[in-house]
Amino acid sequence: MMTANEIRDSFKKFFEQKQHAIVPSAPMVIKDDPTLMFTNAGMNQWKDIILGTRDPEPRRRADTQKCLRVSGKHNDLEEVGHDTYHHTMFEMLGNWSFGDYFKEGAIDMAWEYLVDVLKLNPEDLYVTVFEGSPEENIPRDDEAAKYWGKHVPEDHIINGNKHDNFWEMGDTGPCGPCSEIHVDSRTPEQKAASGKSGRELVNQDDPQVIEIWNLVFMQFNRKADGSLEKLSMNVIDTGMGFERLVRMLQGKHSNYDTDVFQPIIKAEQDITGLKYTTFEEETLPQPLPAGRGVDSSENSGNSTPPSQGGAGGESINVAMRVCADHLRAVAFSIADGQLPSNAKAGYVIRRILRRAVRYAYTFLGQKEGFLYKLVPTLVHEMGDAFPELKAQQQLITKVIKEEEDSFLRTLDKGIGMLNDAMDKMKADGKTELDGVQAFRLFDTYGFPLDLTELICRENGFTVNEEQFNVEMQKQKERARNAAAVENSDWVELAAGEQQFVGYDYTEYNCHILRYRKVTQKKNEFYELVLDATPFYGEMGGQVGDRGVLCNEAETIDIIDAKRENNQTVHIVKQLPKDPTAEFMACVDTDKRDASAANHTATHLLDYALKQILGDHVEQKGSFVSPDTLRFDFSHFEKVSDEQLREVERMVNDMIRQDIHIDEHRDVPFDEAKQLGAIALFGEKYGDKVRVVRFGPSCEFCGGIHATSTGRIGFFKIISESSVAAGIRRIEAKTGKECEDLLYVMEDHLKAIKSFFNNAKDLEGVIRKYIEEHDTMRKEIEAFNAQAVERAKNYLLTEIRTINGVNVITRVIDMQPASVKDLVFQLRAAVEPPFLCAIGSKFQGKPMLSIMMSDDLVKDHGLNAGQMIREAAKLIQGGGGGQPHYAQAGGKNTDGLAAAVDKVIELSNL
Ligand code: ATP
Numbered sequence: 001m002m003t004a005n006e007i008r009d010s011f012k013k014f015f016e017q018k019q020h021a022i023v024p025s026a027p028m029v030i031k032d033d034p035t036l037m038f039t040n041a042g043m044n045q046w047k048d049i050i051l052g053t054r055d056p057e058p059r060r061r062a063d064t065q066k067c068l069r070v071s072g073k074h075n076d077l078e079e080v081g082h083d084t085y086h087h088t089m090f091e092m093l094g095n096w097s098f099g100d101y102f103k104e105g106a107i108d109m110a111w112e113y114l115v116d117v118l119k120l121n122p123e124d125l126y127v128t129v130f131e132g133s134p135e136e137n138i139p140r141d142d143e144a145a146k147y148w149g150k151h152v153p154e155d156h157i158i159n160g161n162k163h164d165n166f167w168e169m170g171d172t173g174p175c176g177p178c179s180e181i182h183v184d185s186r187t188p189e190q191k192a193a194s195g196k197s198g199r200e201l202v203n204q205d206d207p208q209v210i211e212i213w214n215l216v217f218m219q220f221n222r223k224a225d226g227s228l229e230k231l232s233m234n235v236i237d238t239g240m241g242f243e244r245l246v247r248m249l250q251g252k253h254s255n256y257d258t259d260v261f262q263p264i265i266k267a268e269q270d271i272t273g274l275k276y277t278t279f280e281e282e283t284l285p286q287p288l289p290a291g292r293g294v295d296s297s298e299n300s301g302n303s304t305p306p307s308q309g310g311a312g313g314e315s316i317n318v319a320m321r322v323c324a325d326h327l328r329a330v331a332f333s334i335a336d337g338q339l340p341s342n343a344k345a346g347y348v349i350r351r352i353l354r355r356a357v358r359y360a361y362t363f364l365g366q367k368e369g370f371l372y373k374l375v376p377t378l379v380h381e382m383g384d385a386f387p388e389l390k391a392q393q394q395l396i397t398k399v400i401k402e403e404e405d406s407f408l409r410t411l412d413k414g415i416g417m418l419n420d421a422m423d424k425m426k427a428d429g430k431t432e433l434d435g436v437q438a439f440r441l442f443d444t445y446g447f448p449l450d451l452t453e454l455i456c457r458e459n460g461f462t463v464n465e466e467q468f469n470v471e472m473q474k475q476k477e478r479a480r481n482a483a484a485v486e487n488s489d490w491v492e493l494a495a496g497e498q499q500f501v502g503y504d505y506t507e508y509n510c511h512i513l514r515y516r517k518v519t520q521k522k523n524e525f526y527e528l529v530l531d532a533t534p535f536y537g538e539m540g541g542q543v544g545d546r547g548v549l550c551n552e553a554e555t556i557d558i559i560d561a562k563r564e565n566n567q568t569v570h571i572v573k574q575l576p577k578d579p580t581a582e583f584m585a586c587v588d589t590d591k592r593d594a595s596a597a598n599h600t601a602t603h604l605l606d607y608a609l610k611q612i613l614g615d616h617v618e619q620k621g622s623f624v625s626p627d628t629l630r631f632d633f634s635h636f637e638k639v640s641d642e643q644l645r646e647v648e649r650m651v652n653d654m655i656r657q658d659i660h661i662d663e664h665r666d667v668p669f670d671e672a673k674q675l676g677a678i679a680l681f682g683e684k685y686g687d688k689v690r691v692v693r694f695g696p697s698c699e700f701c702g703g704i705h706a707t708s709t710g711r712i713g714f715f716k717i718i719s720e721s722s723v724a725a726g727i728r729r730i731e732a733k734t735g736k737e738c739e740d741l742l743y744v745m746e747d748h749l750k751a752i753k754s755f756f757n758n759a760k761d762l763e764g765v766i767r768k769y770i771e772e773h774d775t776m777r778k779e780i781e782a783f784n785a786q787a788v789e790r791a792k793n794y795l796l797t798e799i800r801t802i803n804g805v806n807v808i809t810r811v812i813d814m815q816p817a818s819v820k821d822l823v824f825q826l827r828a829a830v831e832p833p834f835l836c837a838i839g840s841k842f843q844g845k846p847m848l849s850i851m852m853s854d855d856l857v858k859d860h861g862l863n864a865g866q867m868i869r870e871a872a873k874l875i876q877g878g879g880g881g882q883p884h885y886a887q888a889g890g891k892n893t894d895g896l897a898a899a900v901d902k903v904i905e906l907s908n909l
């Protein structure tokens with residue numbers, strides 16, 4: 001039996017023999033496409049080739065692509081764990097042809113690989129073809145059917161509708177029919193028992209008759225008005241689920257029973273002491289009778305699974321699948337540089353992790369972090385195929401553990417809140433939790449409805465689901481309105497690809513190739529693509545250039561520039577009057593120079609951090625603008641002040657050496673690695689890359705840099721902080737920004753000096769002031785204590801008794817803190833029952849205090865807190881407190897005597 005790793009290799013080998021370039025997987029987290037957060041199919045990384053903005057050579061490619069389907073168009077999250085063939089993160093094996101072979105080639109190769117190479121039984125394979133769409137005037141895909149007819153009998157070819165068999169990149173853009181290969185993996189017993197043919201079960205959600213490979217034939221382009229035109233280059237795009245393929249080849253009936261997942265599931269069983277039941281164990285009679293069928297002693301350990309109490313077994317299975325799956329999704333995201341956070345892609349990752357924690361908590365009894373303990377197994381299994389996992393194991397573990405711990409605390413809080421709500425419902429005689437509360441639990445504590453329902457049900461309550469859905473809908477609408485962007489079609493003025501000249505020029509003659517209108521939140525602007533541009537589009541953390549587009553007739557501001565599909569898109573508020581005219585594109589060079597200096601400084605900083613903190617330092621994000629720079633990196637403790645100084649010194653040394661940029665463009669990827677250039681995990685690189693070297697610092701980088709380090713001027717770290725578990729952030733300034741900073745500091749210092757008569761020894765003078773201040777404070781405290789002592793002794797001589805109760809009343813001058821001290825001392829000194837009411841004045845403000853012994857509260861039902869509210873009216877104030885002690889402030893000192901008397905009156909002694 002082939003192992004998963006062997007199967008992955010065999011795919012690559014097969015397509016390599018068919019003249020395909022074998023390329024690496026793109027990162028799973030997408031950083032430069034506003035329309036997509038995660039790679040959800042193999043074709044994502046070829047979008048710009050398909051759209052015609054990137055060179056299609058080599059025209060045949062193949063790979064295995066890390067995909068994540070948890071948001072947007074493809075969201076399988078809710079299925080995961082409950083079924084056995086949808087994952088959040090999975091590998092998609094794919095082969096592409098960009099204007100090379102088309103339908104026949106793709107179908108023949110797929111068949112040859114599955115049947116001739118891998119020996120899948122052709123009788124179990126079914127294929128679908130697009131049935132056509134009369135209203136769109138697209139005929140049935142007879143072509144595909146004809147080529148399939150070479151390999152399979154007619155009754156294994158099934159017509160499919162638009163939903164299953166017509167692929168579209170988005171609302172607009174490339175699209176075309178597709179053809180899926182399904183496998184009937186039922187056991188002979190199941191086939192016999194069901195009475196249905198495999199054909200009848202295709203696309204019917206049967207867990208044993210599933211799609212494994214989809215061949216997409218892109219031949220149309222959909223325009224904004226919905227109409228179709230012919231695509232200028234036909235494209236083959238195929239995707240096969242790796243885990244599903246492995247399952248078929250290993251003769252399993254669940255993806256989780258293959259060697260892709262079993263090691264992780266075994267680790268889960270070891271940690272929890274619970275048993276996972278495989279498909280075979282579920283369907284075969286269990287346990288095996290002693291002495292029969294047990295032909296190997298290794299098996300005997302399995303024949304007595306720990307008792308799990310019937311229905312619990314299925315929840316345990318689901319929970320173990322969820323955790324095994326989600327662990328992969330989360331670990332791969334972190335390795336690709338996407339940490340859990342509270343926004344966008346980071347939030348999606350956080351939600352996946354929390355889903356796993358909930359299942360582990362509820363069904364596997366894991367009240368403490370659990371997933372992080374599975375990381376070593378995952379790395380052991382997949383670290384060779386995906387070295388990014390191995391290199392960052394420590395970071396992955398640390399981030400997952402921290403997230404788990406913090407969510408478990410939230411979970412506890414949420415459960416506490418739900419318990420309170422249920423107590424209240426019990427008291428009020430209600431049986432239904434209202435949907436608004438259920439939604440709040442979902443929104444703030446990450447409790448999905450089913451968890452809230454589960455806990456409620458266990459306690460005999462129901463949840464108002466309708467209300468919950470209304471709240472959910474409201475929130476979705478809020479999100480949608482905030483994000484709605486509308487693009488009109490590109491208006492093509494001229495054909496051709498854009499040439500980027502920004503590394504060498506800041507001004508350049510150009511024409512507009514195409515433009516379109518974009519509407520976002522009622523704001524309208526235009527996006528322009530020029531035939532040649534010096535503008536750097538926002539990418540890799542460096543902000544886009546600004547500037548103007550001008551000619552004799554007019555000048556148009558370019559308010560931003562971003563990188564999309566391998567080209568710079570310029571953002572303008574209005575179109576030129578004559579868009580076909582010739583223009584000069586001019587970059588604002590002050591801003592550009594400042595950004596460039598900051599960018600170069602991040603390279604030096606990266607280098608210095610590695611030198612001083614160690615090789616584990618990996619860049620985890622950066623932001624570079626004209627006025628600041630930010631650099632995130634992996635490191636597991638606070639960077640000390642001394643280390644920060646060392647880093648600053650090293651960077652400033654390199655600045656003073658005025659090292660000239662040593663730049664290499666269009667270097668083949670492998671050659672660049674040999675140059676010693678540092679590539680980032682989770683970054684997408686083309687076949688040819690740019691390498692930027694400043695002395696010992698050498699990185700893969702497409703950004704704009706200073707021509708030499710001296711241009712940075714000076715480098716100063718402003719702050720060092722933590723952004724997430726295992727990730728530190730440094731913010732720093734350079735050049736003129738440092739100069740400004742120095743002036744601000746200088747002015748501060750001058751102001752402080754002037755407070756101290758410009759004393760020479762400023763530190764000494766301030767230290768003396770602080771010492772004096774401390775001494776004085778101590779003296780005042782002693783003085784106040786004496787005043788309390790005197791007042792106490794005096795008041796003790798004034799005790800009177802009313803109906804056997806010792807009473808003290810008096811109006812005195814004293815500061816509030818001392819009064820509090822005084823009444824507590826009196827209570828300790830006087831025999832109960834005891835009641836005292838003290839009116840006090842301090843700096844023109846009145847205060848009323850009531851103090852009594854506990855027996856007056858217990859036996860006489862007195863309550864100082866309530867009495868003071870009434871009595872304080874006489875000093876035009878209010879207050880409160882405990883039953884035995886209360887205080888109130890007010891405005892009218894003249895009312896103090898009356899207020900004190902009022903207390904005695906209210907006490908009704
Ligand atoms: P399904 O109908 O099973 O959800 P799909 O139509 O969404 O599949 P495609 O978008 O055509 O699938 O993706 C190509 C291939 O990727 C599928 O044939 C399948 O083998 C695999 N695949 C799709 N989604 C998943 C998933 N969530 N987990 C594992 N493999 C998947």
Ligand code: MG
Pocket residue numbers: 074076
């Ligand atoms: Mg799907």
